[in-house]
Amino acid sequence: MHEPTARVRQADRSQIRVMFDRAAAADGDPVRLEVGEPDFDTPAHVVEAAAEAARSGATHYTSNAGLPETRRAISDAMADEYGVEHGVDEIVVTVGGMEALHLATLAVVGSGEELLYPGPAWPNYETQAVLADGRPVEVPLSAADGYALDAARLADRMGPDTAAVVLTTPSNPTGRVYDPDTVRAVVAAAADHDAYVIADDVYAALTYDREPRGVAALSDHPDHVLTVGSCSKTYAMTGWRLGWLAGDRSVLDRVVTIREATTACASSVAQHAAIAALTGPREPFEEMYEAYERRRDYVADRLAAMDGVSAPRPEGAFYAFLEPEVDAESLPFATYLLEDHGVVLAPGSGFGAAGEGRLRLSFANSMERLETGLDRLEAGIAAY
Ligand SMILES: Cc1ncc(COP(=O)(O)O)c(C=O)c1O
Numbered sequence: 001m002h003e004p005t006a007r008v009r010q011a012d013r014s015q016i017r018v019m020f021d022r023a024a025a026a027d028g029d030p031v032r033l034e035v036g037e038p039d040f041d042t043p044a045h046v047v048e049a050a051a052e053a054a055r056s057g058a059t060h061y062t063s064n065a066g067l068p069e070t071r072r073a074i075s076d077a078m079a080d081e082y083g084v085e086h087g088v089d090e091i092v093v094t095v096g097g098m099e100a101l102h103l104a105t106l107a108v109v110g111s112g113e114e115l116l117y118p119g120p121a122w123p124n125y126e127t128q129a130v131l132a133d134g135r136p137v138e139v140p141l142s143a144a145d146g147y148a149l150d151a152a153r154l155a156d157r158m159g160p161d162t163a164a165v166v167l168t169t170p171s172n173p174t175g176r177v178y179d180p181d182t183v184r185a186v187v188a189a190a191a192d193h194d195a196y197v198i199a200d201d202v203y204a205a206l207t208y209d210r211e212p213r214g215v216a217a218l219s220d221h222p223d224h225v226l227t228v229g230s231c232s233k234t235y236a237m238t239g240w241r242l243g244w245l246a247g248d249r250s251v252l253d254r255v256v257t258i259r260e261a262t263t264a265c266a267s268s269v270a271q272h273a274a275i276a277a278l279t280g281p282r283e284p285f286e287e288m289y290e291a292y293e294r295r296r297d298y299v300a301d302r303l304a305a306m307d308g309v310s311a312p313r314p315e316g317a318f319y320a321f322l323e324p325e326v327d328a329e330s331l332p333f334a335t336y337l338l339e340d341h342g343v344v345l346a347p348g349s350g351f352g353a354a355g356e357g358r359l360r361l362s363f364a365n366s367m368e369r370l371e372t373g374l375d376r377l378e379a380g381i382a383a384y
Helices: 006-011 015-025 044-055 068-082 096-108 124-131 151-157 180-192 249-261 268-279 283-305 330-341 367-383
Strands: 091-094 114-119 135-140 162-168 196-200 225-230 243-246 319-324 359-362
Touching: 006 124, 015 330, 044 268, 068 091, 068 225, 068 243, 068 268, 091 096, 091 249, 096 124, 096 162, 096 196, 096 225, 096 243, 096 249, 114 124, 114 151, 124 135, 135 151, 151 180, 162 180, 180 196, 243 249, 283 319, 283 367, 330 359, 330 367
Parallel strands: 114 135, 114 162, 162 196, 196 225
Antiparallel strands: 091 243, 225 243, 319 359
16 A cells, blocks of 8 residues: 655644544543534524525535625624724635635745744644645743743744744633734744744634734734634634635735635635624624633633642633643643543643643533533542
């Protein structure tokens, strides 16, 4: 049989997936706090709009960039919800935020060029850089600073080969919302190196203690920012696979051309669902937001009171990133927590070298399950 290519070999090593598979195969009723997606179903009015669109014949390819109505709805929502201003012709509708990130990386990171990201980071950036034949570079943030963005460290690491820097705020996995001035400084440094900032804003609407702001809204160089957004997290729509890329027309033109060879366009039905989510009633989404905020408070308070663990208070998204005071690497420790205590967390090593020794806990789960999961975590740390 033909051997996997070097790219495939390099891409295939997510420890989060390893843990997910172990949890799925486990006996009993483990509390699954490793999964990074909303536990809510898509609100009914969105589902109904999609069904109605399908019944009315919206079952064909759309233009590569997406339906004008969907792009209009995205343009308005970005401006209203996190202050990022783009015209309809500066927006491409994509198959989730993942395709937007993949297309942006393919479009701006050349062979052998660097894609930088502060670590710990969502592992897809590394894989996407590899698939683009670029070089992924994790720039570690300091746990002692609660994973605050460090503009000087990122700027120091930028050089002539740096093509792009990914900024994710709120962050998966740390739940950190980056300081606006620091974001501004990173974008300025990237612009100095003629590099792009790929702003992964998929969690922007899940910002708890301050006004949500997109990276481009904070920047003095918005022309150097490519914004990635998604319906997945804010509107509980992960399965619809609907996201977007917004930014410089010249980059978007390249993106629209290369996607012809892969997805061509996002699902027509999902694009209609997105219009309903972005322009319809807000109440179902406000209820979800409030539920995440209550859970954030509960999880943060429990972790703060727990012996043998430290964790910065999550400021956004639905993740707490914790450091258990145990002498163990994160994958074996997460496996122990599953096997001996029935609670599943994502190993921090799945988010790069800076995540080793840590665990990510997702609070996209009911209060009842969170309470049981945190009880089990507490018992597991105490007994280790
Ligand atoms: C940081 C981050 N960016 C982007 C995505 C992409 O999500 P989707 O493709 O569902 O929009 C995810 C999903 O987990 C994520 O955690």
